[in-house]
Amino acid sequence: MSVNKVIKRITTSIIRDMKNRGEKISMLTSYDYSTARILDDAGVDILLVGDSAANVFAGFETTLPITLDNMIYHASAVARAAKRSMVIADLPFGEYQGATEDAYKAAVRMMKESGVHAIKLEGGTEIIDNIKKIVQSGIPVCGHLGLTPQSIYKFGDFGVRAKEDAEAAKLKEDALALQEAGCFAVVLEKIPAALAGEVSKMLDIPTIGIGAGNLCDGQVLVVNDMLGITQEFKPKFLRQYLNLNEEINKAVKQYVADVKAQKYPNESEQY
């Protein structure tokens, strides 16, 4: 019997209601089944299978190399774990910026083969026709504006976006276009808090911020960062809730020492 008969799944309409009620939306990334089980049980509203898997899972410097097949593999693992959370997967670089037909096919493959509930795409007016086609086919789409890591070589750095009036005006225009195209939410990454507040007020759909202040309708962090597994990455917006890197280091050192000293396994740990 499906768990969903007892535990209500978070849907696009539920997160819209959250915005209307003023209940903030919590989102964390997730790339594997075991972690996703823990996050789902802990009550996170949305699990994002981010293309940041390229960085934190695979060790690439940027998000560009991860493939659609890679993303489907991660997304299917997370989708199998999520009982209550809504699961969103990033479409990777190169799969949705070209012909509408190609973008549509990539979105359909992600939905069919992974079992996630929605997809996320970086960009605004440039990809609006592709977003419309995907939304019209029944696939919920989340937008992503501000710092868009798939365009890192265009921007050249990971600095704060839309600090200047012209870029802020373009971001607002993009946000309205995404809403108009039927996106159910939009991620705002590394933009001034005041601008994120204005956009959140302007839009009917929820905004989910990362490095975008507390006036957004929700927040997202990379789970490896907030648990302190990631070691080098410490931007100002990140709050580290655990130092898991240190905890794991201690545990592994103890294990190695126990093996060396023949203290593991003991009598009760063998047959």
Ligand SMILES: Nc1nc(=O)c2c([nH]1)NC[C@@H]1CN(c3ccc(C(=O)N[C@@H](CCC(=O)O)C(=O)O)cc3)CN21
């Ligand atoms: N581990 C991880 N966490 C993330 O939040 C994340 C990824 N990877 N990969 C994909 C994108 C890239 N993101 C980023 C990348 C860099 C900064 C950042 O603030 N970097 C520098 C500052 C650079 C600058 O100011 O020019 C820092 O302080 O670490 C923020 C978000 C967010 N996403």
Ligand SMILES: CC(C)C(=O)C(=O)O
């Ligand atoms: C940082 C979030 C928003 C993301 O897109 C990712 O993890 O890939």
Ligand SMILES: [Mg+2]
């Ligand atoms: Mg991403």
